[in-house]
Amino acid sequence: MFNQIALHERLLKAVAELKFVEPTPVQAAAIPPALEGRDLRVIAQTGSxxxxxxVLPILHRLLGEDRPKVRTRALILLPTRELAQQTLKQVEAFAQFTFLKGGLVTGGEDFKVQAAMMRKEPDVLIGTPGRLIEHLEAGTLHLEAVEVLVLDEADRMLDMGFAEAVQRLAELCSKRQQTLLFSATSGGAGLRAMVASVLKDPLHLQLNSVSQLNEGTRQQIITADHDWHKEQLVHWLLEHEEYNKAIIFTNTRVGADRLYGRLVAKGVKAFVLHGDKDQKDRKLAMERLKQGGNKVLVATDVAARGLDVEGLDLVINFDMPRSGDDYVHRIGRTGRAGGEGLAISLICHTDWNLMSSIERYLKQTFERRTIKEHKGTYQGPKKVKASGKAAGTKKKKLDKKGAAKAPAKRKSGPRPNADKPALVSGDGMAPLKRRKPDAE
Incomplete structure (x- = not known):
């Protein structure tokens, strides 16, 4: 129960108002040591x-000291605008019975308006690394008084190329007393290096392994012959699956726009979200999806982190994500907080090896499914029997003594196809190779 955690009474009042009764496993594990001031390295699945x-330990710290207001005392770094906006809403919700204020700094918003907001020195500053660096270089960002630094979705920030920016911002918070690093995956060498450089004697909390992610989500694959076949499958699934809201992921912005156009032409109420969309369009897409005006969102991985939409229960991978971590974050949009969901990946011959590697990474086997109305010819790689010899080599013929026979001499006479004209180049000199027809 939350009332058994030693939080400030005003925060407990907000928790009760928000109808939070029992902490989730990650909250129960992380909040007590965070209240003690420990640095934390936490791995927990999305939606947990x-x-x-x-947020609660930060607000507790800021409320606990009877001291005059100073400059911004907490900084939260996140990879995407959408995640930053949702985090601000959480800060505002938990701080509703306090004097504490939060501020948001992300790309796509008016730079001067953000600078004016920061001059008011919000207690908690939430932002994306790229835009914060721009304010730093413009002299409008001051981090000297920051006591707590949070790196949320740290693995994704590294994937997006923010490692240098995050390191620089962390170094500017030189007087901080606590650092909290959260991610949904264990990450690679880059994340381990960041943990070593920004955390001091951290407590490591791993609330799950990747093989345990999204236990409430069924994971299926459907084989397809090509992109046009995938488009047919997507339309059929949207017509026949029972769902409240759905996200379809593509790997490219061009692919997202093309699929969005195809769906709209067939009467599907959809929106598209990717990095080329301005902040106004991105907000509109999210609002329409959350309010139910549009049930379908076509998106690139910009939406795979931090997107928390109630009732989102179907994820379709039109393109297979490029890594196991990206897959985890995509399907993490559904089956959140103990709910149920369905994740379907469309697999053509170019996707199979990538899909298999993700199965191995997750230590899972995805459910195979066939749509009989749109069954294709590709059903996965054919099993090739071992021949007992290396591919591309010919077995030599041996004589009775075991020695290799000499190759037979070509019989005299005309060559095969000698009556067919040779292909020559335009100048009539060098012979040209006969070309095979291009594959469709």
């Missing part, structure tokens, strides 16, 4: 409630 696991 980890935002509250760092």
């Amino acid at each position: 409630g980890k935002t509250a696991a760092f």
Whole structure:
């Protein structure tokens, strides 16, 4: 129960108002040591409630000291605008009975308006690394008084190329007393290096392994022959699956726009979200999806992190994600907070090896499914029997003594196809190779 955690009474009042009764596993594990001031390295799946696991300890710290207001005392770094906006809403919700204020700094918003907001020195500053660096270089960002630094979705920030920016911002918070690092995956060498450089004697909390992610989500694959076949499958699934809201992921912006156009032409109420969309369009897409005006969102991986939409229960991978971590974050949009969901990946011959590697990474086997109305010819790679010899080599013929026979001499006479004209180049000199027809 939340009332058994030693939080400030005003925060407990907000928790009760929001109808939070029992903490999630990540909250129960992370909040107590965070309240003690420990640095934390937390791995927890998306949708597990980890935002509250760092927001509540931050607000508790800021409320606990009877001291005059100073400059911004907490900084939360996140990879995407959408995740930053949702985190601000969480800060505002938990701080509703306090004097504490939050501020948001992301790309796509008016730079001067953000600078004016920061001059008011919000207690908690939430932002994306790229835009914060722009304000730093413009002299409008001051981090000297920051006591707590949070790196949320740290693995994704590294994937997006923010490693240098994050390191620079962390170094500017030189007087900080606590650092909390959260991610949904264990990451690679880059993340381990960041943990070593920004955390001091951290407590490591791993609330799950990747093989345990999204236990409430069924994971299926459907084989397809090509992109046009995938488009047919997507339309059929949207017509026949029972769902409240759906996201379809593509790997490219061009692919997202093309699929969005195809769906709209067939009467599907959809929106598209990717990095080329301005902030106004991105907000509109999210609002329409959350309010139910549009049930379908076509998106690139910009939406795979931090997107928390109630009732989102179907994820379709039109393109297979490029890594196991990206797959985890995509399907993490559904089956959140103990709910149920369905994740379907469309697999053609170019996707199979990538899909198999993700199965191995997750230590899972995805359910195979066939749509009989749109069954294709590709059903996965054919099993090739071992021949007992290396591919591309010919077995030599041996004589009775075991020695290799000499190759037979070509019989005299005309060559095969000698009556067919040779292909020559335009100048009539060098022979040209006969070309095979291009594959469709």
